Amino acid sequence: MLMKDKFERLSELHERITNMRNTMTSSTIENQSEIFNQHDILVNEYNSLISDVSKFKNIYNDLNISFIKKTVAFYFGMNTEVLDAKTRKREIVQARQIAMYFCKHETKNSLSVIGEKIGNKDHATVLHACKTVSNLVETDKIFRQFVKDIGNLLKQKSLT
16 A cells, blocks of 8 residues: 555544544444444554554655755756755755755754755754745745745655
């Protein structure tokens, strides 16, 4: 089963379990026994899927900085090496900042690790990049669209 399908199945199971719990309170004793059995089966499947999804997310997080760099570079039509380059060209700096922003929000890596892997920067540069991206998202429509598009690319790729 594809990860995307597992997420959809989790959502469906969650809804069915919630509905069953609501039905239990208004059903007869005979029906409650049957509902409990169905409930247990669904909860077991739900827990199994949660375990699979958690393993996937842990693996994904280990690879995430590289994956995010590739996605951002692809979006802006540049190589990942350009993100690491020591340059202050606006288009490269903004792409690097967006990569740092997504790494901070989508991984469990420290700011130091993110900075080290994106342009060999320190943690303060990563923090500044994240604040800059947040500010630009609120004030610049074009920049907001960049961030939204890259976020959608990351979501699509992470679910396949």
